[in-house]
Amino acid sequence: MNEEMKSVMAALDAIEKKMSENASKEEMKALQAQYAELQEKQVKLSKQLLDLQQKGLKLELPKPKAVKSIGEQVIEHESFKTYLKGGATKCRFEITEFKAEGGDSQTSETPSAPTVENPMLTPGAGVLQTYRRPGIVPLMQRPLSIEGLFPSSPISGNSFEYVQEKGFINGAKVVAEGTQKPFSSIKFEVKTGKVHTVAHLAKVSKQMLEDAPALISYLNNRMTYGVDLVVEDMLISGSGGETELSGIFTEGNYTPVGATKGDLGSAPNLYDLILFAKAKIQQAYFRPNMILLNPADWVKMLFVKNTSGDYYLNGPVNVASKTLWGLPVLDSQAIPEGKFMVVDTAQAATVWHRSGLVLEMFEQNSDTVQKNLGSIRAERRLGFSIERPEALVGGTLAIPTA
Numbered sequence: 001m002n003e004e005m006k007s008v009m010a011a012l013d014a015i016e017k018k019m020s021e022n023a024s025k026e027e028m029k030a031l032q033a034q035y036a037e038l039q040e041k042q043v044k045l046s047k048q049l050l051d052l053q054q055k056g057l058k059l060e061l062p063k064p065k066a067v068k069s070i071g072e073q074v075i076e077h078e079s080f081k082t083y084l085k086g087g088a089t090k091c092r093f094e095i096t097e098f099k100a101e102g103g104d105s106q107t108s109e110t111p112s113a114p115t116v117e118n119p120m121l122t123p124g125a126g127v128l129q130t131y132r133r134p135g136i137v138p139l140m141q142r143p144l145s146i147e148g149l150f151p152s153s154p155i156s157g158n159s160f161e162y163v164q165e166k167g168f169i170n171g172a173k174v175v176a177e178g179t180q181k182p183f184s185s186i187k188f189e190v191k192t193g194k195v196h197t198v199a200h201l202a203k204v205s206k207q208m209l210e211d212a213p214a215l216i217s218y219l220n221n222r223m224t225y226g227v228d229l230v231v232e233d234m235l236i237s238g239s240g241g242e243t244e245l246s247g248i249f250t251e252g253n254y255t256p257v258g259a260t261k262g263d264l265g266s267a268p269n270l271y272d273l274i275l276f277a278k279a280k281i282q283q284a285y286f287r288p289n290m291i292l293l294n295p296a297d298w299v300k301m302l303f304v305k306n307t308s309g310d311y312y313l314n315g316p317v318n319v320a321s322k323t324l325w326g327l328p329v330l331d332s333q334a335i336p337e338g339k340f341m342v343v344d345t346a347q348a349a350t351v352w353h354r355s356g357l358v359l360e361m362f363e364q365n366s367d368t369v370q371k372n373l374g375s376i377r378a379e380r381r382l383g384f385s386i387e388r389p390e391a392l393v394g395g396t397l398a399i400p401t402a
Contacts (some may be wrong), residue, residue: 008042016371136218141225142333146232149290149330149343152351158195160352160383163188191385195354196245198227198234199379206372220359223378227357235351235384236334245384248349249339254392255280261400268399269304271312275325277342277393284390286344291329293340297397298322298331341394348391354381 015035018027166189171182202223231245240246248254257277264272274291281288293301302320304312313320322329327342335341360377386392 004045008038008045011038138218138222142229144225144228144232145330145332146235146334147228147351149345150235150349150351151346152353155195155352155354155383158354158381160193160195160385162191162193162350162385162387164191164387191387193352193383193385194242195352195381195383196234196243197379197381198230199377200226202376203373204376206374219376220378223359223376224357227378227380231380231382232334237336238384245382246386247384248341248343248386248392249336249394253386253389254341254394255284255390257393257395259400261402264399270301270397270399271304271324273397273399274340274342277340278325278327280393281342281344281391286347286388286391288327288342288344288391288393290343290345291324291327291340292335292343292394293329293331293397294335294337295331295333296337297335297340298329300397338397339394340397341392343394344388344391347388349384349386349388352383352385354383356380 011034015031015038018031165186167185167187169185171184173182175181200223202219204219234245234247236247237249238245238247240250246253257273257280259273259276261268263276278288301324302311302313306312322331358377358379360379361374362377
C-alpha cells in the first residue's frame with residue numbers, strides 16, 4: 001500500500017509540472033480532471049493506512065510464560081534451604097532468567113522473539129506515527145553586536161553626501177595693536193556614499209501559511225537574521241564599491257597601528273600593542289571607547305602569563321572582566337581572527353538607513369500560483385560611511401619583530 005501511495009504522489013507531481021508548462025485549455029481541463037481523480041484516490045489510501053495503524057496498535061501477542069523473581073528463585077532453591085537448616089556454610093545460585101522490578105522478564109541468554117502466526121510487521125514510510133518533540137530545534141545563531149556600536153541616521157534617497165574636514169592650519173596668535181591679523185585655513189572634501197540593498201527569498205506553500213503560523217513566524221525570524229548577519233559582516237570586512245558596503249577593516253578606512261618593536265618597550269606583549277593603538281587615537285584628539293577582537297584572540301590574551309607563570313588576567317578561578325587598559329572588549333566572530341581594532345565609535349562612522357527591515361509574502365508569478373506557493377522576502381536598504389579613519393586604529397594582532 002505504501003508503494004501505491006508513492007505512485008499516486010508521483011503522478012500528482014507530474015501533473016502539476018505539466019500544468020505549469022503553458023498547456024492549452026483542452027489539455028488543462030483534462031489535467032485538472034486527472035488531478036481531482038488522483039486526489040480522491042490519495043484520500044482513500046490515507047484512510048486505509050490509518051485503519052491499518054489502528055489495527056496494528058491493537059495486535060495482541062501471546063502472553064509470556066510466568067517467570068519468578070530472583071528472590072523467589074533463591075528462597076525456593078534447595079541449596080538455600082540446606083543453608084538455612086545449617087547443613088552448609090554457603091550457597092551459590094546461577095540465575096539465568098528472572099522477573100525484574102516492574103514485572104518484565106529478563107534473561108542472561110539471548111531471548112527469543114515471540115512468534116505469532118502471520119505477524120503484522122511495522123510498515124515503512126512512517127505509517128505508525130512516532131513521538132515528535134514539540135517545536136523546532138534551531139541552529140545556533142551568531143550574536144550580532146557591531147551595527148549598534150555606531151550612530152545612525154535616516155535618509156530618503158539612494159545615495160548620501162557628507163563633508164569631511166581634510167586639514168586645518170591654525171594661524172591664531174597674539175597680535176600687536178594696529179597690526180595685520182593672521183589668516184587660518186581649513187580644507188574640506190565632499191564625500192559620496194551609496195545605499196545598498198541586502199535581501200533574500202524563500203518559497204513556502206500556501207497550506208503552510210494557513211496551517212502552521214508558528215513555523216512561518218520561525219521562518220520570518222530566520223530570514224531577518226540572515227539579512228542582519230550579512231550587514232554585520234559587511235560593516236567589518238565589506239570591500240566597498242558597487243556591490244558591498246565598505247567595512248572598517250578595509251584598507252584606507254582605518255589607521256594602521258604602525259608600531260615597531262622599539263615602540264613597545266622591553267619584553268613587549270600583546271597588551272602593549274593594544275595600549276600603543278589606544279595612545280595613537282588619543283594623540284589624534286579622539287576618545288577611544290571600545291576594543292574589537294575575535295573570540296579566539298581574546299582567549300589568547302587570557303593565556304598570557306608573566307615570568308612567574310601567573311596569568312595577567314586573573315586566571316581560571318576568577319575570570320577576568322572583558323576590559324583592557326580601561327576599555328571594554330567586544331569579542332565577535334565578525335572580527336577577522338588575528339586582527340584587532342581600538343575605536344572611538346561615536347566619531348568614526350555612521351550607518352545610514354534608507355529603509356528598515358521589510359518582510360513581504362507574495363505570489364510572484366504564474367508558476368507559484370499554479371503550485372500554490374508563496375514567497376517570503378526579507379530586505380534592508382542602508383549605507384555606511386567612515387568619516388574619520390583616525391578614530392579607528394588597528395591591524396594585525398602580533399608583536400612586531402622589527
